[in-house]
Amino acid sequence: MEELTLPVWLTTAVVSGVLVHQVIFKRFEVDTHPVVIAVSFFSAPSFLAYILRHYTVQYATSSTITAWLLVATFTSSVWMSMLLYRGFFHPLSKFPGPLPARFTKLWALTQAAKTHLKWYQVDAELHRKYGDFVRTGPRELSIIDPQAIPLILGFSSKTFKGPFYDSMEDSVSTTRDKIFHKQRRKVWDSSMKQLLTTYSPQLEEFTDTLLKRIKINLGKAITINELAVHYSFDVMTQLAYGQSEGFVDGSCSEAANKFLSGMKNGVDAIGLLNQVPWMLTLLTTFAGLGGPMKAYNDWSNQALEDRKKRGMKAPDLMEQLLQNTKQDRKGNSLLFAESRVIIGAGGDTTATALSEIFILLAHRPEYIKKIREEMDPIFATSKYSCQAVYPVLESVINETLRLYPPVLFGSPRVTPPQGLQIGDKWIPGDMVVYMPSWQLHHDARNFVDPDDFVPERWTSKPEMILNRSAFLPFLIGPNNCPGRPLAMMELRSVIARTLNEFDVSFPLRFEFEEVKFFRNVKDHFLAGVPKQDLVFTARKS
Structure with a gap:
């Protein structure tokens, strides 16, 4: 059986990253399990290196480097798919808000830090600028419409x-x-x-x-x-x-x-x-x-x-x-x-x-x-x-x-x-x-x-x-x-x-x-x- 070439491995990593985002990250709150994600990420290269070392010939001597390359490619693919989705295809795309907030909640964290923990003032300014509904995170809205309170x-x-x-x-x-x-x-x-x-x-x-x-x-x-x-x-x-x-x-x-x-x-x-x-x-x-x-x-x-x-x-x-x-x-x-x-x-x-x-x-x-x-x-x-x-x-x-x-x-x-x-x-x-x-x-x-x-x-x-x-x-x-x-x-x-x-x-x-x-x-x-x-x-x- 002919061994897979590096381009095939990399293509597989890219496709896998997109699928993981579409099938898992979009449908489940994976961010509530950061320890599991971290352990999976750091253990994946060792697992891949073992596969490459024992079941292939051409990657036997460079299995660790190749494994890390594949994991990096997979991770980059997940992030690219995620960022494209959040920025342009997300269900909240029609709601106004600061551009960086579309992509990551780290923007809100930086604002809280920059204002010395006065996020409520940042949020108030966002509402003055954008109205009652403001997108403050990839899947998050800040709402001040009084009609929304009981709902x-x-x-x-x-x-x-x-x-x-x-x-x-x-x-x-x-x-x-x-x-x-x-x-x-x-x-x-x-x-x-x-x-x-x-x-x-x-x-x-x-x-x-x-x-x-x-x-x-x-x-x-x-x-x-x-x-x-x-x-x-x-x-x-x-x-x-x-x-x-x-x-x-x-x-x-x-x-x-x-x-x-x-x-x-x-x-x-x-x-x-x-x-x-x-x-x-x-x-x-x-x-x-x-x-x-x-x-x-x-x-x-x-x-x-x-x-x-x-x-x-x-x-x-x-x-x-x-x-x-x-x-x-x-x-x-x-x-x-x-x-x-x-x-x-x-x-x-x-x-x-x-x-x-x-x-x-x-x-x-x-x-x-x-x-x-x-x-x-x-x-x-x-x-x-x-x-x-x-x-x-x-x-x-x-x-x-x-x-x-x-x-x-x-x-x-x-x-x-x-x-x-x-x-x-x-x-x-x-x-x-x-x-x-x-x-x-x-x-x-x-x-x-x-x-x-x-x-x-x-x-x-x-x-x-x-x-x-x-x-x-x-x-x-x-x-x-x-x-x-x-x-x-x-x-x-x-x-x-x-x-x-x-x-x-x-x-x-x-x-x-x-x-x-x-x-x-x-x-x-x-x-x-x-x-x-x-x-x-x-x-x-």
């Missing part, structure tokens, strides 16, 4: 979570399995409902500790971000593991301090890599080898094991989750992942909101006065409860969450196989779409004077809210935040009780520029608020 995020939506969620551990927040999510969400909702009936006194104890720390530092500059993080993480570690870590009063362990520092150091990487999910998958896969996430994972795993042995000493969310989770390997992995969801999602978002509210109140003291006018009679009659809704206080909280949302991530979804009709736009099936909350919150079609801080829109000026469904700090639909009631309890407790005892202001001779300050907020999945010192003093009026 993409609502309870009746037929979309699925995007491939980004495969880069993280499976949990109620990250699973892409709708059936599992529905079952697990019932456990979470039931657990939260039971917890909130008994948790108020414990939450107020955390606020007591916070107020003591403020008293110790009266008249001194306090970094509000740090104070807010310590408070929210004390609340969340107690919820997740039945025991507060003592960040506010300074009694926390060295391991807890290390994990908190690790989280702070790791968020910038997440802010970049969430643009390219397969890179984030690699980061998650190899987190156990070292880096900031390892300290967090090690600490949380040990904290959960200790919680299981210790049992429940005070109300916590983990009690119900433990009772409704099988105690096997899969169940333990789920509990570990969800305990980290409680800490990460619950702690950072509330801390961001607290920081922003206090900064805005220091800048706009007239709202301190309005909150006190509402709350003073309530405190005087001992009828205060962090579970109750107080219109003025609630309006300041809601307006802060609208104007400067703590979560900037667009929560990507995949369109159903049959596609999705939004107004006069048809989105093909199996495309990634997302709706950025910052842009929706700042859209004049949804809110009158969207760039202005007007808490009254939530009370005496409801006509300033044109589209209530566009208010997305906790998302909407089946994937809305299960911790919303608790987060609001924390915000009410801290803001109301702090203003009841203290005045808050900026340090002397410090000139605060609101627009400039908030333009420096980073987008690393959550909002990264610049550090800001505030001064608390005894209340004068």
Whole structure:
């Protein structure tokens, strides 16, 4: 039998590359398995060299070089086929957007890096230039058309979570399995409902500790971000593991301090890599080898094991989750992942909101006065409860969450196989779409004077809210935040009780520029608020 010549081998490699792209890469989310692809690529030359060495004569002495040449040819063929398809024949070709974004999500990563993690600002500029539908990746659209909100995020939506969620551990927040999510969400909702009936006194104890720390530092500059993080993480570690870590009063362990520092150091990487999910998958896969996430994972795993042995000493969310989770390997992995969801999602978002509210109140003291006018009679009659809704206080909280949302991530979804009709736009099936909350919150079609801080829109000026469904700090639909009631309890407790005892202001001779300050907020999945010192003093009026 005559041996194949090199041109035939190369032609076969080219044809194989095109077929692999057409049959596999176009039809499956292979980018969610970067380790498999990497292993296949680097092992292929050895396999080919073995074939060439043992089953051919003319390539026996140059088998390794020939094998690498064939693999390079195959890879180039895959990429050429992919780039041609993405650039000129893709179903999203009719949608406008920057040219490089058609070919690779690496363009978005470079923009995030170039703007120092301000992708939400890049995205906003793209919408100003191209309109409501912008192609931001090979199979990705950023959408701000208000009509799309219920279709993409609502309870009746037929979309699925995007491939980004495969880069993280499976949990109620990250699973892409709708059936599992529905079952697990019932456990979470039931657990939260039971917890909130008994948790108020414990939450107020955390606020007591916070107020003591403020008293110790009266008249001194306090970094509000740090104070807010310590408070929210004390609340969340107690919820997740039945025991507060003592960040506010300074009694926390060295391991807890290390994990908190690790989280702070790791968020910038997440802010970049969430643009390219397969890179984030690699980061998650190899987190156990070292880096900031390892300290967090090690600490949380040990904290959960200790919680299981210790049992429940005070109300916590983990009690119900433990009772409704099988105690096997899969169940333990789920509990570990969800305990980290409680800490990460619950702690950072509330801390961001607290920081922003206090900064805005220091800048706009007239709202301190309005909150006190509402709350003073309530405190005087001992009828205060962090579970109750107080219109003025609630309006300041809601307006802060609208104007400067703590979560900037667009929560990507995949369109159903049959596609999705939004107004006069048809989105093909199996495309990634997302709706950025910052842009929706700042859209004049949804809110009158969207760039202005007007808490009254939530009370005496409801006509300033044109589209209530566009208010997305906790998302909407089946994937809305299960911790919303608790987060609001924390915000009410801290803001109301702090203003009841203290005045808050900026340090002397410090000139605060609101627009400039908030333009420096980073987008690393959550909002990264610049550090800001505030001064608390005894209340004068």
